[in-house]
Amino acid sequence: xxxxxxxxxxxxxxxxxxxxxxxxxxxxxxxxxxxxxxxxxxxxxxxxxxxxxxxxxxxxxx
Numbered sequence: 243x244x245x246x247x248x249x250x251x252x253x254x255x256x257x258x259x260x261x262x263x264x265x266x267x268x269x270x271x272x273x274x275x276x277x278x279x280x281x282x283x284x285x286x287x288x289x290x291x292x293x294x295x296x297x298x299x300x301x302x303x304x
Contacts, residue, residue: 248272 252268
């Protein structure tokens, strides 16, 4: 799924018109999803095991 497909998916989940805040929220979520996937792929590519409960958060305190 690319960014455009993700935004189309999100638009289908919302009733009514989208405002700027909705788009920012959707794109922020898309960035977090991509970051998490990239991080996990980098670990796999380098044969590194994730330590602890990695829920996809970039901040271990969260």
